[in-house]
Amino acid sequence: MLFSKNKDSTPLGKNLHHEVxxxxxxxxxxxxxxxxxxxxxxxxxxxIPKPLPFMRIGLANLPIIIGLSIFSLPELLLLTVLKIVGxxxxxxxxxxxxxxxxxxxxxxxxxxxxxxxxLLGRFTSFxxxxxxxxxxxxxxxxxxxxxxxxxxxxxxxxPPFLLMGFITSIFLGIFANVxxxxxxxxxxxxxxxxxxxxxxxxxxxxxxxxxxHAEK
Amino acid sequence: xxxxxxxxxxxxxxxPAFLLQKNLxxxxxxxxxxxxxxxxxxxxxxxxxxxxxxxxxxxxxxxxVNGKVLFTIGSFSVTLGAxxxxxxxxxxxxxxxxxxxxxxxxxxxxxxxxxxxxxKQFLFFEHIVTSWKRPERGKFIESLDVVLEEMEHIYPDxxxxxxESNILYVKKIEALTETFFVLFMWAGFTVGILDILPVG
Amino acid sequence: MTKxxxxxxxxxxxxxxxxxFLFIQTYSQPQDSSELLVRVNEESWRFTLEDDxxxxxxxxxxxxxxxxxxxxxxxxxxxxxxxxxxxxxxISKPGQWIxxxxxxxxxxxxxxxxxxxxxxxxDDVVF
Numbered sequence: 416m417l418f419s420k421n422k423d424s425t426p427l428g429k430n431l432h433h434e435v436x437x438x439x440x441x442x443x444x445x446x447x448x449x450x451x452x453x454x455x456x457x458x459x460x461x462x463i464p465k466p467l468p469f470m471r472i473g474l475a476n477l478p479i480i481i482g483l484s485i486f487s488l489p490e491l492l493l494l495t496v497l498k499i500v501g502x503x504x505x506x507x508x509x510x511x512x513x514x515x516x517x518x519x520x521x522x523x524x525x526x527x528x529x530x531x532x533x534l535l536g537r538f539t540s541f542x543x544x545x546x547x548x549x550x551x552x553x554x555x556x557x558x559x560x561x562x563x564x565x566x567x568x569x570x571x572x573x574p575p576f577l578l579m580g581f582i583t584s585i586f587l588g589i590f591a592n593v594x595x596x597x598x599x600x601x602x603x604x605x606x607x608x609x610x611x612x613x614x615x616x617x618x619x620x621x622x623x624x625x626x627x628h629a630e631k
Numbered sequence: 632x633x634x635x636x637x638x639x640x641x642x643x644x645x646x647p648a649f650l651l652q653k654n655l656x657x658x659x660x661x662x663x664x665x666x667x668x669x670x671x672x673x674x675x676x677x678x679x680x681x682x683x684x685x686x687x688x689x690x691x692x693x694x695x696v697n698g699k700v701l702f703t704i705g706s707f708s709v710t711l712g713a714x715x716x717x718x719x720x721x722x723x724x725x726x727x728x729x730x731x732x733x734x735x736x737x738x739x740x741x742x743x744x745x746x747x748x749x750x751k752q753f754l755f756f757e758h759i760v761t762s763w764k765r766p767e768r769g770k771f772i773e774s775l776d777v778v779l780e781e782m783e784h785i786y787p788d789x790x791x792x793x794x795e796s797n798i799l800y801v802k803k804i805e806a807l808t809e810t811f812f813v814l815f816m817w818a819g820f821t822v823g824i825l826d827i828l829p830v831g
Numbered sequence: 832m833t834k835x836x837x838x839x840x841x842x843x844x845x846x847x848x849x850x851x852f853l854f855i856q857t858y859s860q861p862q863d864s865s866e867l868l869v870r871v872n873e874e875s876w877r878f879t880l881e882d883d884x885x886x887x888x889x890x891x892x893x894x895x896x897x898x899x900x901x902x903x904x905x906x907x908x909x910x911x912x913x914x915x916x917x918x919x920x921x922i923s924k925p926g927q928w929i930x931x932x933x934x935x936x937x938x939x940x941x942x943x944x945x946x947x948x949x950x951x952x953x954d955d956v957v958f
Binding site for chain 1: 833834835836837838839841842843846847849850853854857858881
Binding site: 443444445446447448450451452454455458493497500501503504505507508509510511512513514564565566567568569571593594597598599600 | 642646674688691692694695720723724727728729730731732733734735736748749751752753754755756758759760772773775776779780782783
């Protein structure tokens with residue numbers, strides 16, 4: 416849906432085409448913005464001193480959690496890939512096991528969160544979603560670590576690792592709840608998004624749907 | 632070839648020479664070498680995380696007893712085989728980490744649309760880092776909003792990336808240095824394979 | 832401050848249960864650490880029984896080849912004359928042992944798993 420271009424060649428149609436492309440440009444920028452925030456948060460997390468290095472907080476997943484309520488699946492995928500590659504480049508981990516752990520965890524967690532969001536979205540706030548994401552990510556990382564690096568001895572630290580992830584994910588979920596309620600930017604984006612969706616839906620139906628552009 | 636991509640290629644060529652290395656002593660040599668060139672190219676080495684990774688991977692692997700017993704602490708035996716495996720894995724991890732650091736030190740530009748998006752991401756990242764001010768109590772989200780909204784207006788033009796005139800191409804001397812690095816790694820690999828040294 | 836919805840609670844409870852279960856599983860089980868111990872005079876070797884392995888143990892007369900497979904251990908080659916150690920067959924439980932006296936090799940399984948009976952246990956071996 417995002418990339419479909421209306422090839423209607425009447426003057427009105429060309430306008431619509433331009434609008435759609437502009438909106439596309441907009442939202443790709445927004446994906447990049449959230450991805451940049453992911454990088455920022457992962458840098459912040461890196462600087463927080465931790466007694467044990469494997470205790471992760473998962474700050475960098477926050478933009479993805481918030482993104483669930485803004486973007487479609489392909490866009491979310493793009494966001495996640497940007498996050499993973501960006502982190503890999505900035506930390507210079509791009510060809511190490513660590514990268515694989517992070518990639519696997521992030522992708523799996525995003526997909527899982529998307530499923531939960533789609534299926535249970537009405538009954539759950541970002542808290543439940545954040546917990547799901549964190550647990551999935553941690554589980555995947557444990558499995559990868561087991562097969563690639565540590566062998567069976569990793570399972571000894573698994574319970575505290577999961578517990579830590581659980582507790583931090585609750586806080587992240589709470590923050591996501593508060594943010595989506597209070598943020599101006601977020602409200603702005605979601606309304607713009609709805610307008611675009613409405614106008615695209617209408618334009619692919621009758622020609623009389625162009626009036627909705629006046630709202631913007 | 633673009634200058635920024637040279638190290639990526641060099642790094643990729645070095646990786647097999649490292650991953651296929653059998654000999655532990657040569658592995659240490661290779662890892663040390665990688666760390667040296669990473670530092671030369673401006674990356675920093677933080678000793679603490681390196682040591683933490685080293686010890687934790689080795690310890691975790693020592694838990695799986697295997698091989699000749701070297702010494703015993705209480706009821707826990709340190710075995711030679713497990714030690715070797717642990718060191719091998721830890722060194723591989725550290726080596727690959729620093730190869731990545733090295734490869735990335737040239738600020739590579741990925742081609743294509745994705746590369747452009749990635750560059751946008753980094754552009755915004757730098758903006759966040761430089762312009763986000765510590766918020767006062769109660770206004771945290773508002774301060775975030777400010778930064779987010781600012782970034783919407785920094786949309787780079789479509790042409791700005793092409794107009795970056797500093798597409799530098801590789802100079803001969805750089806190509807030579809990188810080739811030397813790659814060859815050194817492969818020499819290390821060859822020494823390792825020939826079973827000249829112990830611990831192989 | 833923030834709305835908590837029903838599925839949130841469900842997920843929270845579910846996750847807590849899973850974590851509690853994992854804690855119990857991992858920490859209360861007696862460490863199932865059966866190991867193979869091989870002793871030759873003053874030196875010793877230890878191996879976990881989980882991974883299949885072929886081990887060469889050097890002794891005064893030569894190398895003894897020991898197989899660890901599917902949790903069972905047996906000797907396949909030995910430089911001794913009588914080859915009793917090979918004929919001794921397979922051991923797999925803590926307390927069981929195989930000996931090759933001419934080559935000063937003593938193989939046993941140690942661990943906190945269940946041993947059949949106290950009879951099989953040997954306190955020490957002197958050559």
